[in-house]
Structure formats: C-alpha cells, structure tokens
Amino acid sequence: MAPGVELGFAADPGGAWRLRSAYFPSKVGGRPAWLGEAGLPGPAALRCGRCQQPCAFLLQLYAPLPGRPDAFHRTLFVFACRSPACYRLAGPCGPFRVFRNQLPRRNDTYPEEPPPEEPPPGPAPAPPRQLGSGAALCRVCGCLGPRCCGRCRRAAYCGPEHQALDWRRGHRRSCGQRAAGDDSADAIPEHNEFLFPEYEILIEPEEPEFPADSTDDEQGAVDTSKDTKEQEKLGAAGIADDALQSLDEETLEAMAKHETEEEKVFRMFKKQVAAEPEQIIRYCRGGEGPLWVSGENKPEEKDIPNCVCGAKRIFEFQIMPQLLNHLHVDSLGESIDWGTLVVYTCADNCGGGNEYLEEFIWKQDYSMGCTL
Ligand SMILES: [Zn+2]
Numbered sequence: 001m002a003p004g005v006e007l008g009f010a011a012d013p014g015g016a017w018r019l020r021s022a023y024f025p026s027k028v029g030g031r032p033a034w035l036g037e038a039g040l041p042g043p044a045a046l047r048c049g050r051c052q053q054p055c056a057f058l059l060q061l062y063a064p065l066p067g068r069p070d071a072f073h074r075t076l077f078v079f080a081c082r083s084p085a086c087y088r089l090a091g092p093c094g095p096f097r098v099f100r101n102q103l104p105r106r107n108d109t110y111p112e113e114p115p116p117e118e119p120p121p122g123p124a125p126a127p128p129r130q131l132g133s134g135a136a137l138c139r140v141c142g143c144l145g146p147r148c149c150g151r152c153r154r155a156a157y158c159g160p161e162h163q164a165l166d167w168r169r170g171h172r173r174s175c176g177q178r179a180a181g182d183d184s185a186d187a188i189p190e191h192n193e194f195l196f197p198e199y200e201i202l203i204e205p206e207e208p209e210f211p212a213d214s215t216d217d218e219q220g221a222v223d224t225s226k227d228t229k230e231q232e233k234l235g236a237a238g239i240a241d242d243a244l245q246s247l248d249e250e251t252l253e254a255m256a257k258h259e260t261e262e263e264k265v266f267r268m269f270k271k272q273v274a275a276e277p278e279q280i281i282r283y284c285r286g287g288e289g290p291l292w293v294s295g296e297n298k299p300e301e302k303d304i305p306n307c308v309c310g311a312k313r314i315f316e317f318q319i320m321p322q323l324l325n326h327l328h329v330d331s332l333g334e335s336i337d338w339g340t341l342v343v344y345t346c347a348d349n350c351g352g353g354n355e356y357l358e359e360f361i362w363k364q365d366y367s368m369g370c371t372l
C-alpha cells in the first residue's frame with residue numbers, strides 16, 4: 001500500500017520545554033531545536049541565496065525513518081530569508097535553505113529511552129548559549145555563533161548583523177554586567193523581531209478521499225461543462241467578432257485550454273485543502289508527490305539536483321500557504337509569500353550522525369488571478 005499523506009497543524013505548544021531538542025519536536029519559528037550537535041550548518045551556509053543576509057529558522061519536522069537504525073532520530077530544518085524582495089521569483093532554493101540530520105538510537109547526546117511527557121521540574125530554561133558539545137550559539141538566531149562580543153567576550157553571534165541587532169536591543173546595557181555565577185543579567189530573551197513566532201507542529205493522518213473513483217468521474221464531468229461555458233463566454237462576452245476571426249481555431253482552443261488547465265490544477269488544490277483548511281504541512285516521503293497550486297512552474301526531473309552522494313532526491317513534504325497566516329509577515333506592499341514550498345530529500349537518506357546535509361526546496365507561486 002502506498003504511504004498515506006500526513007498533515008501538520010500549528011498549535012500552541014503549552015510549554016516551551018516541549019520544543020527543546022531533548023523532546024524531538026516538530027515546530028515552527030523561534031530558534032532551531034538542533035538534533036545532532038556535530039556538523040551544524042555554519043553562518044555562510046545559512047545566508048539567503050538572493051540578498052546574502054542571514055536566514056531565519058522557519059520550521060523543523062521530526063521525521064525518523066522506520067527500518068533505518070541510522071535514522072532512528074531524523075529531523076529536517078528549513079530556513080527562510082526575512083526580506084520580502086527575495087520572494088519575487090519562483091523556483092529553486094533562493095531565499096530558503098533546507099538541512100537534514102539523523103542519529104542512531106544509541107548516540108552521545110540523547111538517552112535511548114523516549115523523553116518523559118511531563119515538563120521538567122523548575123522554571124523553563126532560557127534559550128541555550130551553547131550546545132552540549134560546547135559550540136557557541138548566536139544570541140539572536142540560535143545558529144552557530146563563531147563571533148563574540150569584543151567587550152564581554154561572552155555574547156556569541158553568527159555574524160555582524162545579529163551582533164548589531166542585539167546591541168541595539170539591549171546588550172549595550174547588559175554587556176559586562178554579569179556578576180560571577182549569575183547569568184540573569186544577560187539571559188537570552190526567548191523572542192526577538194528576527195525570529196518567526198513559535199508553534200508546535202501536530203501531525204495527523206489525512207482522511208482518505210471518499211469515494212475515490214466517483215469523484216474522478218464527477219471531476220471529468222465538471223471539466224467538460226466548464227470548457228463549453230468558457231468557450232461560450234469567449235464568444236459572447238467582450239471579444240469583437242472580427243477579432244475572433246483573426247485568431248484561428250487552434251489558437252483559440254489553446255488559449256481556452258491553457259486557462260482551464262491552470263484553473264483545474266488550482267481547483268484540485270483548493271478541493272484537497274478544503275477538507276482540512278488549517279493544514280500547514282503535507283508529508284509523504286516518496287509518496288505520490290506534492291499538491292501543486294498551479295500548472296506552471298513545476299520542476300522537471302532535471303531541475304531537481306541529485307544528492308551529494310549521487311542518489312536521486314525524492315519528494316518528502318510540502319509547506320502550505322496557510323503557514324503564512326501564522327508568521328505575521330503581511331506588510332504594506334511586498335510580503336514574504338509563496339503558493340507552496342516543496343522539499344526533496346536524498347532517496348538513500350545518506351550521511352552519518354555528524355553532519356547536516358543540505359537538501360533541495362522548490363517554491364511554486366500562484367498563477368495570475370488564482371489566490372486563496
Ligand atoms: Zn534574502
């Protein structure tokens with residue numbers, strides 16, 4: 001049986017502890033809850049392919065592979081640029097970065113038994129300054145921070161952008177104020193304006209469509225009637241007769257068909273989403289493929305590069321436009337925007353536990369005139 005689609009929904013986590021690394025979360029926003037502590041992507045790998053500014057953590061999915069002891073734990077991380085201008089073009093990567101990391105059940109970082117379901121005792125800890133391995137994390141974005149404040153030599157940053165941002169936000173005052181053994185004066189604030197709002201992602205299987213084959217027939221019938229209507233409309237409304245005559249029948253047919261094809265893909269998208277309109281993720285590794293929002297700008301096989309190991313990449317999950325509603329990125333004029341984001345990962349799921357491997361993401365936009 002083909003694997004079914006699993007849907008992801010954004011939810012209030014009910015406690016920040018649930019989103020920490022030890023609980024293997026799937027989540028949106030905030031800082032990444034890194035899985036493995038070795039081989040994290042460095043600041044250069046997390047810069048936007050368009051504007052070269054640091055990308056913000058967008059989401060992570062905990063997606064272990066059953067039957068693969070080397071991927072007993074496995075998480076996919078997606079980063080996205082904060083600049084709306086970088087979203088103008090559709091296609092590969094651009095303002096996005098995707099990484100994959102995995103660990104066997106027995107590893108140096110996590111116990112072999114699953115984490116408890118209850119919150120740990122005591123107040124929720126502030127975001128970590130460093131990994132268990134000792135590598136420093138940027139105070140602003142939670143990614144590797146190889147650079148440090150020249151005055152206190154303690155605050156770590158991924159680069160000059162976040163150092164400047166943190167200085168403005170208050171490090172100017174707290175720098176060097178730490179009394180011996182007291183971290184509270186410059187504890188890392190949970191939120192800042194660079195981070196996307198934080199949610200837990202809850203995963204549920206998608207209800208299979210019912211009844212499958214009669215729906216297909218109905219779809220066909222709708223299409224035909226729509227085609228005819230579309231042509232009647234062309235004939236009756238607006239276009240002058242002599243204009244019509246100057247276009248040959250074949251051209252007209254192609255025009256009408258192109259339009260219907262676009263509308264059809266978008267209608268299928270809306271129909272599939274309508275059953276669970278809040279879905280932000282559709283997950284189906286190696287399954288039937290993504291739900292496109294448009295017939296245009298789909299990648300062909302040659303557009304999806306092979307993994308560094310030489311294996312093909314296969315569809316793993318897609319991020320839906322509904323996620324945008326949770327990110328508070330609407331602004332006057334240009335906004336961060338997409339129709340859907342499709343993530344392809346190594347079919348062999350190569351790599352050991354000591355590296356974060358970059359994977360591939362494709363952005364598809366809505367066709368003209370088709371928006372939710
Ligand atoms: Zn950018």
Ligand SMILES: [Zn+2]
Binds near residue numbers: 159
């Ligand atoms: Zn940073």
Ligand SMILES: [Zn+2]
Binds near residue numbers: 149151153175
């Ligand atoms: Zn400082």
Ligand SMILES: [Zn+2]
Binds near residue numbers: 346347350
């Ligand atoms: Zn590979």
